Amino acid sequence: MIGSEKRSNKISAIIRACRLIMRMNQSRPEARKSELLYYKMLDGYYSRLLNARENGKPIAAHTVFFPSEILYAMDIIPMHTETTTWMMSLFLSNQAEILSAGAELGLASEICSAHRGLAGAFSLGALPRPDVMLWSNLICDNTAKSGELITEINDCPGFYLDHPFQHSRAEERYLIGELESLIRFLEEKTGRKMDWDRLSEIVARMDQQIELCREISELRKAVPSPVNIRGYLQLLTVDYLCPGQPEAIEYLEALRQELAGIVHEGKGAVSPERFRLMSLFVPPIYLIPFLDSLEQEYGAVTVAEPLFTRWAAGRLDPAKPLESVAMKFSLIPERCSMYGPLDERTLKDVAQCAREYKVDGAVYWAFIGCRHTCAAMRMFKDALNEIDVPMLTVDCDIVDPTVNSKEEIRGKLVQFFELLEDR
């Protein structure tokens, strides 16, 4: 049984952490407006989740890259499972508790820690019990296989969304069919009806959101570059949690305006800027404050993440909302680069990105639980070597601090900075 008191604790604790950061930011005159808006967005997201029952709204837990635009259009409260695990590790440092609970369920240590921790958190009753569990094969075997255990733990119905691997017409039709089945499932299980006008509005805002992300990416080409590693992760979170939502637009517009001003003034995220880094994959979330300070100390700034923030070309059409939700998948950077055959096109794009952003070196965060990204490491390294960009591999885990110590990670990065200095 899931204990209701315990259930609200983790979400309440995330909300408390966000509010504390907001208060701290409000008391700092130099704090950016976008920072405040970011934590306000998180506060809003998790408050809606915490109060869903009271407000009579169903909760849908879902894995990464699940089209939560559909949930918002149906007035269903989304709970992004991996991001919530991240938030717990970042704000609450309770990894040991949830990971050991995952191990007690019988999940092997090779399984992605975000998913092990998630199952553990559900089994502890640390997260709200969802009314439905939604998951897909985007972007790996872990996402494809994590849903069934969670439906059993929570005794709730589940829907698996099957993404095609390539881009033929038949595959496009298949994906649309899957989305239609998803909507039918949600209507049946939650009693909510799809509001197509609302979905169109969300799609229109999503299109704007992607444009804003592209503009922000352009601003990051400036020397010095205006966004640090924390900013990169915040950009990811916006799309993961609030796709096509007004608060996402508000945050991104504020951020773009601030960054344009910073670039105009010739300032950067670190001063002086000595090394421009490309980040491949996601750094340990729980080390973000530490990595922030390391960037400052060594003048090393993350300027580009081709696998995560480089949206592909294309626009969404609010007049065709469902097709646009499907089309968004072909624009998502991770979908383009890490799902589907990995070929010369992706490798050339990474090399092109390194040139455009005047990258000195690349850091590959080799998340031990993420097999498909690590298997691509050699190909990226060789592609970057061809344009004389060295790549550092850092073994790590997104949420589990026992894989590699802070000191080891620091040692590797500092050595890499020295190598870049010598070049």
Next chain:
Amino acid sequence: MLKRFRVVNEAFPETPEILEHKREGNKVFGWLCTYIPEEVMHAAGILPIRITGYSKETELEDGNAYLYINNCSFSRSCFQMGIRGEYSFLDGVVGGSTCDGARRLFDLWRYYIKTPFHHVLTVPRKQTQKAHELYYDQVRQFKQHLEEFLGVQITDESLRHSIEIYNESRALLGRLYELRKRPEPPITGAETMEVLNASFRMPKELFNQWLRELLDELAETRNTHKGRARLMVVGSVMNNPEFIQSIEEQGGLVVTDELCTSTRYWSDPVVLDEGMTLLEAISKRYLNGFPCARMVPSEERFNRILGLARDFKVDGAISEIIRYCVPYAHDLPLLKDRLKAAGIPTLALDVEYGTSGSGQIQTRVQAFLEMLEAKGK
């Protein structure tokens, strides 16, 4: 008779049969997963063989250097053999979007090993009508790609012939497994694995002939096997007879399995229904057959495992999961619950591909057998 199969496996990859096929000017293609339709390649005159890794635990320096340490040792082992030229005779390699390990193995194979022909199929994870339509479209594209590459037309006649050959092989393997249902089977689990390994490493026509002869021999033999417990092996890709042998040397008799190198490979014939094209029938068999752990929902896989356990009167299940084989690792807690509910205890082993059953594994198997014996009393 069994020795002939063993000789093929010992010589693999460069077996006399494969080299003979090449000498005759024919093509040999390697496939990476059981979701790749062999009949389509066979109908084009190709000898399809399964790409497997080293049959013993080996240092995987090259595998680690390219696929990194956190991809399954099956992928790393296969890749290492490829990059070291042990599959240099291949004219083509065919993969699918089946699991992360397999798809990345294909990506790196294409990029670094550069076998002349390469093709990857989108393989849905569902068994719905729409999933079947998509997979059929993929098989159709694959056929077209083969025809363009080879400059031949794959006719209905040749497809029908290939279906017959492959279905015969499945039926013969089904007969072999029927013998294992006996209280005292005439063939061990390790011996069966030798036969199965050869089945995807040599021309099917010749394999069928050898297997018919083996079945005749087994029908007359008085040499039977009895164990302390009847076991089923479930889990990741595994084709090492020594692993099974190490279990059987301790008195466990492996009578069935759900491995993709064994039961899942030969189960489910291509059924030629009226109103269905040959290619539709092939694609239906491959997508809708005995599911791998990659498929969602897992219930169909679990039900078929429980069915095997009943049919083969299994006392216990040994789950062997290669480290970083995530689909099977996710299924394990759910499968164990279902087996337990059916009164079948499970021994869960974390292994590496190619393992022959180390001391620690033997100790655990021994303890498991003792537990099963105590339970049976």
